């Protein structure tokens with residue numbers, strides 16, 4: 610296990626091919642200050658070459674309390690615009706970066722914390738997790754890409770309801786509406802996320818790249834364009850030497866079979 614560029618509020622530890630990125634402001638419930646948003650971007654943009662997947666988690670009782678509201682007070686409109694764009698760059702560095710990211714969620718996953726979770730590729734919630742968008746109560750709007758990424762997961766109607774009424778989803782509800790893909794017992798989110806990240810890290814890199822960079826674009830294309838993009842990416846992926854080697858192993862009976870309990 611090897612720590613990399615730590616700032617006081619963010620720790621990145623490398624375990625073989627998996628990076629574990631930990632929010633470390635537990636006294637402030639991991640609220641996302643400007644410094645933390647910049648450190649996240651820097652960390653995901655400069656992951657070491659051998660890293661094939663990442664996990665993001667939070668220290669203490671909660672994953673993340675969202676925007677650090679203490680930094681909001683003095684911002685004018687132009688500064689607000691640039692601040693939101695700064696968050697967008699960080700979320701893009703995660704979602705459209707080099708490796709898939711699994712979010713390990715517990716406690717509060719609220720406001721900007723939910724925006725951060727939504728930029729990840731896989732979300733695991735433990736039974737202590739709860740999800741809300743309290744921006745409405747604070748008199749503000751989402752600014753960290755939530756209006757684009759959250760409706761992709763749960764639809765515009767559910768996000769509107771969360772912001773209009775202050776509705777809070779528990780882990781069970783979050784799994785039911787598609788906000789998270791996995792639900793585990795309290796205290797188990799990180800270990801499950803690491804297990805999934807290890808599986809992801811074992812995939813052919815081109816498959817992971819296609820899932821991160823082609824699939825979301827295809828989903829937004831007209832179906833004729835989407836099918837054409839799919840054909841191109843599929844042809845590139847299957848021509849990679851790693852794909853040929855994996856196919857060869859399977860045909861010689863040396864590859865793992867699909868098992869129903871995997």
Ligand code: 1HE
Nearest residue numbers: 636637638640674675676677678679717720721743752753
């Ligand atoms: C904070 C923040 C924060 C806690 N910014 N300081 N997010 C919110 O509206 C959520 C606000 N936070 C909460 O509702 C609660 O703190 C929690 C449910 C997350 C946790 O409750 P609890 O009882 O464990 O902790 P606490 O006692 O409320 O907070 C502990 C300390 O953290 C306290 O500071 P202290 O100096 O009095 O000890 C809190 O002030 C501080 N703290 N959350 C700053 N968010 C790009 S746009 C995104 C827009 C948004 O994210 S808006 C939603 C913001």
